[in-house]
Amino acid sequence: MRAILRAFGFAGLGVIAVIVGLNNVLARLPADTPHAGDALSPPSPQFPFGTDLFGRDVASEVLHGLAVTVGHAGVAMLVTIVMGGALGFVAVRFPLRAGTPLRWLAGVLGSVPPLFLAILMIGLTSRDFAAEAAGLAAAPLAFTRAFDRSRSLARSRHSEFARATGIPMTTLLRRDLIYEIRDNFLSTAARSLAAVTITLATVSFFGFGASPPRRDLGLMIAAARESYFDAWWTAAFPALALMAFILCARLAASLDEGEQP
Amino acid sequence: MSERRLAISELTVAAAGRAELDCFSLAIDAGETVVLLGEAGCGKEAVMRVLAGAPGEAVSGTLQYGGAQPERAVKIGRTPLRTVYLPSVPAQPLSPHASVASQLIRAIARKLGAPRATARAEFALALERLEGAPPLSAFDKTPAALPRESLAWGLFAAAFAQTPELVLADHALSGLAPTQARQLARALLAEQKRQGFAILYAAMNTQVAAWLGGRVLVMRHGKIVEEGPIARLATAQAHAYTQTFFKAVASASPAYGAPRASGRGQPVLQAYGVECARASAKRPGDGLTFELRRGASLALLGEDGSGRSALVRVLLGLDRPRAGRVVLDAVDVGILAEKMLLRLRRRVAMIAGADDLLDPRMTLWDTVSEPLRAHLKLSRELVANYRDSALKRVGLASLPGDCAVRDLSAFDKRRLQVARAIVGAPLLAVIDEPLRGLDAFAQSVMCDLLRNFRAQEGPAFLVITSDFAVAQALCEEAMVFKDGRVIERGLLADLVRAPKEAQTKALIEATLLPSP
Numbered sequence: 001m002r003a004i005l006r007a008f009g010f011a012g013l014g015v016i017a018v019i020v021g022l023n024n025v026l027a028r029l030p031a032d033t034p035h036a037g038d039a040l041s042p043p044s045p046q047f048p049f050g051t052d053l054f055g056r057d058v059a060s061e062v063l064h065g066l067a068v069t070v071g072h073a074g075v076a077m078l079v080t081i082v083m084g085g086a087l088g089f090v091a092v093r094f095p096l097r098a099g100t101p102l103r104w105l106a107g108v109l110g111s112v113p114p115l116f117l118a119i120l121m122i123g124l125t126s127r128d129f130a131a132e133a134a135g136l137a138a139a140p141l142a143f144t145r146a147f148d149r150s151r152s153l154a155r156s157r158h159s160e161f162a163r164a165t166g167i168p169m170t171t172l173l174r175r176d177l178i179y180e181i182r183d184n185f186l187s188t189a190a191r192s193l194a195a196v197t198i199t200l201a202t203v204s205f206f207g208f209g210a211s212p213p214r215r216d217l218g219l220m221i222a223a224a225r226e227s228y229f230d231a232w233w234t235a236a237f238p239a240l241a242l243m244a245f246i247l248c249a250r251l252a253a254s255l256d257e258g259e260q261p
Numbered sequence: 262m263s264e265r266r267l268a269i270s271e272l273t274v275a276a277a278g279r280a281e282l283d284c285f286s287l288a289i290d291a292g293e294t295v296v297l298l299g300e301a302g303c304g305k306e307a308v309m310r311v312l313a314g315a316p317g318e319a320v321s322g323t324l325q326y327g328g329a330q331p332e333r334a335v336k337i338g339r340t341p342l343r344t345v346y347l348p349s350v351p352a353q354p355l356s357p358h359a360s361v362a363s364q365l366i367r368a369i370a371r372k373l374g375a376p377r378a379t380a381r382a383e384f385a386l387a388l389e390r391l392e393g394a395p396p397l398s399a400f401d402k403t404p405a406a407l408p409r410e411s412l413a414w415g416l417f418a419a420a421f422a423q424t425p426e427l428v429l430a431d432h433a434l435s436g437l438a439p440t441q442a443r444q445l446a447r448a449l450l451a452e453q454k455r456q457g458f459a460i461l462y463a464a465m466n467t468q469v470a471a472w473l474g475g476r477v478l479v480m481r482h483g484k485i486v487e488e489g490p491i492a493r494l495a496t497a498q499a500h501a502y503t504q505t506f507f508k509a510v511a512s513a514s515p516a517y518g519a520p521r522a523s524g525r526g527q528p529v530l531q532a533y534g535v536e537c538a539r540a541s542a543k544r545p546g547d548g549l550t551f552e553l554r555r556g557a558s559l560a561l562l563g564e565d566g567s568g569r570s571a572l573v574r575v576l577l578g579l580d581r582p583r584a585g586r587v588v589l590d591a592v593d594v595g596i597l598a599e600k601m602l603l604r605l606r607r608r609v610a611m612i613a614g615a616d617d618l619l620d621p622r623m624t625l626w627d628t629v630s631e632p633l634r635a636h637l638k639l640s641r642e643l644v645a646n647y648r649d650s651a652l653k654r655v656g657l658a659s660l661p662g663d664c665a666v667r668d669l670s671a672f673d674k675r676r677l678q679v680a681r682a683i684v685g686a687p688l689l690a691v692i693d694e695p696l697r698g699l700d701a702f703a704q705s706v707m708c709d710l711l712r713n714f715r716a717q718e719g720p721a722f723l724v725i726t727s728d729f730a731v732a733q734a735l736c737e738e739a740m741v742f743k744d745g746r747v748i749e750r751g752l753l754a755d756l757v758r759a760p761k762e763a764q765t766k767a768l769i770e771a772t773l774l775p776s777p
Contacts, residue, residue: 157615157617157618158619158621159620160579161611161613161618161619162631163579163603164577164606164609164611164691165607165609165610165611165687166603166604166606166607166608166609166632166635167603167632167635168603168635171635175631179622179623183622
């Protein structure tokens with residue numbers, strides 16, 4: 001069953017990747033084109049997702065917003081994997097137990113909601129670094145997870161057996177990394193993708209993330225706050241696109257603690 | 262005339278297109294012991310499975326419990342007979358997440374249809390009856406936190422607390438030290454006398470059959486090929502397969518081991534007054550001093566937890582000694598940094614009975630090649646040559662090279678460890694319970710492989726075992742451990758002939774077959 005769910009998740013992510021790749025072709029209008037139609041027109045054959053307060057085609061905007069969201073989430077996911085997962089995995093084998101204080105620090109940072117960390121980092125840099133900030137905000141949890149996994153591998157009987165017969169630490173680390181990437185990379189990446197997407201969308205919703213004209217789905221939902229009760233389509237379609245993306249990522253991660261990186 | 266407990270008639274079981282049981286018939290009376298003896302896959306597992314209520318696919322034949330009407334084996338649900346399944350500890354029958362006590366008490370309560378409190382009291386009573394069993398409070402831990410023998414006591418006590426009429430013991434003594442296994446076998450027989458239940462025991466080797474007595478059925482390809490008491494089967498086999506089986510048992514015995522002169526060559530391992538930090542406190546100056554020369558062999562004999570593994574960890578520099586000095590290949594281990602220790606340990610090989618010593622994710626080829634790649638700058642072709650040669654020697658060359666270790670059988674994993682040891686051309690081989698949990702044929706093959714390895718590569722053997730037969734098959738000298746201390750040492754032949762300590766005698770007795 002889990003394998004089927006994973007397959008569905010990856011298939012969904014594949015479809016989304018194709019849509020993102022072809023967003024300029026699939027979208028009828030360029031991003032942030034006002035007055036394409038009447039303001040707040042309901043879904044119709046001409047505008048399948050309706051129009052927003054400024055007469056923009058919501059379908060085109062959702063396609064462009066999805067591309068921005070996916071692009072930012074991809075960057076954030078890479079930051080999380082490198083600064084969290086990879087660093088945490090390697091830190092266990094640092095000489096003189098140097099990884100232990102890092103694990104402690106990551107544990108402390110991990111207890112702070114990633115959203116607050118992301119907003120703090122955006123404040124310290126700029127909103128252009130929202131993706132990197134979201135990735136870094138999710139990194140502590142990814143670090144602790146990878147650190148603990150790596151520590152259990154390093155303490156396993158087969159690792160001890162290898163050390164007892166003179167196999168160097170670097171060989172063991174390389175071995176563990178190769179098998180970890182082969183066996184767990186895709187699910188870890190998918191889990192991180194889901195987590196950072198939630199953070200990124202929320203950051204944008206609060207106005208700390210993406211800025212016009214490059215609007216992401218979070219910002220689109222935020223912009224639809226004023227019109228939502230009169231024109232549900234302005235927020236519902238961006239929200240559905242966001243939900244579909246996060247759901248696919250979580251399915252690809254076998255629904256394994258989707259909120260954790 | 263004894264009351265009939267179970268009659269199996271014309272039972273045939275097929276799985277994956279192969280007949281596991283072929284018209285198997287058997288009758289067991291109350292108070293009787295029947296041992297199904299044979300190598301892995303001979304059909305005894307299928308008998309256990311059917312009787313435990315999980316027949317699997319393609320089953321025919323009938324089962325008759327007590328005086329009830331015969332039923333088709335495929336439709337057996339709740340049996341009219343109180344049947345208890347007694348698994349082995351290595352089969353990991355309990356969940357790793359809950360305490361042993363809670364799981365066993367739940368099983369007793371369910372079987373007796375009684376409240377938990379009653380089941381707990383029954384379990385405690387059963388434990389009290391068993392001489393040598395830990396108290397109930399010792400089982401308030403997860404299975405991983407309990408010593409193997411304590412877990413076995415718990416499983417046995419839980420089985421007895423269910424007041425069974427038939428005990429299905431599925432290799433229940435497998436994976437235990439001989440002295441512990443023998444003690445449990447005695448407890449099983451004592452309870453059988455008390456409660457009058459019948460025992461159907463699936464065994465891989467003759468030792469258990471000898472302890473339990475009763476009727477022994479030698480099985481092969483799902484059929485009984487010979488039947489009789491173990492004393493007769495051990496000396497006069499009628500069927501060709503039984504002869505082969507008992508020959509394999511004998512080949513793992515000392516008579517087949519070519520004795521080598523001990524103490525030849527340069528010293529490989531020297532210990533001077535070594536005291537292990539993990540061992541219990543002893544008198545000052547009670548440290549261990551010995552020397553192991555190239556090509557020599559030494560057995561560290563004792564029960565599990567007697568301090569042998571702690572000593573080996575100190576000898577290999579994995580742990581620091583509380584006192585004393587260890588010299589490995591003419592280098593003092595105590596003064597070396599970890600990096601240099603790793604270099605020194607390149608000349609050490611390890612072969613162990615535990616199946617988790619090889620990385621389950623690695624492939625067959627990678628497992629054997631890793632020491633060569635890590636230690637030597639050899640070309641791919643040369644690595645492949647050494648690897649293939651080693652795999653051929655241990656009989657694994659026919660397996661696909663990309664086969665993952667996790668998919669191998671226990672026997673294949675042991676042979677793979679030997680192959681990995683061979684390519685390393687070690688000076689010292691640490692061998693820890695190499696035959697534990699294997700059937701007679703596999704034990705015979707492993708013994709031959711280890712002897713061949715020693716004869717060709719010439720490493721010194723340091724063998725950790727609780728089985729005198731294994732020690733005799735692989736070593737010339739031995740030290741007997743008890744509570745972290747060496748209580749007796751010398752040539753194995755002398756120890757067997759005239760043991761001085763009670764512990765040594767107990768270890769020897771636990772591995773002897775009864776005289777016919």
